[in-house]
Amino acid sequence: MAPLRLGILGSGRGSNFLAISKHIQEADLNAEIAIVLSDKPSVMLEKAHELGLKNEFVDPKRFASRERFDEALVSRLLAAKVDLVVLAGYMRIVSDIFINAFPRHILNIHPSLLPLFKGLHPQQQALDAGVKESGCSVHWVTSELDSGPIVLQKSVPVLPDDTEQSLSARILVEEHTLYSQAISLIAKEMESR
Numbered sequence: 001m002a003p004l005r006l007g008i009l010g011s012g013r014g015s016n017f018l019a020i021s022k023h024i025q026e027a028d029l030n031a032e033i034a035i036v037l038s039d040k041p042s043v044m045l046e047k048a049h050e051l052g053l054k055n056e057f058v059d060p061k062r063f064a065s066r067e068r069f070d071e072a073l074v075s076r077l078l079a080a081k082v083d084l085v086v087l088a089g090y091m092r093i094v095s096d097i098f099i100n101a102f103p104r105h106i107l108n109i110h111p112s113l114l115p116l117f118k119g120l121h122p123q124q125q126a127l128d129a130g131v132k133e134s135g136c137s138v139h140w141v142t143s144e145l146d147s148g149p150i151v152l153q154k155s156v157p158v159l160p161d162d163t164e165q166s167l168s169a170r171i172l173v174e175e176h177t178l179y180s181q182a183i184s185l186i187a188k189e190m191e192s193r
């Protein structure tokens, strides 16, 4: 079966992108990274460049509105012929223009057990709520933030002396496996359609 073509969008350090890339290199995941886009001149783009992947910083300031910016992203993703859009630490809310261009073909990973702790600082929200376990969720992106159908989840314990940093680090380890597992699952589903 042909490898699934991924378009990856991020804003920062890109550890989930690197984990996906590693799983592809190790043949754990039958996919290829067709393009990496960022709304910031990020570490993620530097890593994509080092890996010889097509990548681009698309500066939101060059566009009159969020919609025009999203159109620019969509045109790049379409030109790269992506099968699946993968948000990996992408810190912008995508508009309906973006969502409608790839219906049920945009994934996100969020560091909580959704539907709990949507939005910013979910790990701190988990600590503030006093829960004994948290985790991460891979879900489809819809127009409501962090609310689309869940593909896979993984839980981790919250320890009594946890800080936002220590809990984030424990969750991130699981994110790095869960995202590729979810993409793999979707690749198989798409193949059998």
Ligand code: GRF
Pocket: 010, 011, 012, 013, 014, 015, 016, 017, 088, 089, 090, 109, 110, 111, 172, 175
């Ligand atoms: C991850 O915790 C992810 O769940 C969240 O943003 C963070 C991105 O980290 N959406 P990285 O850029 O993949 O290292």
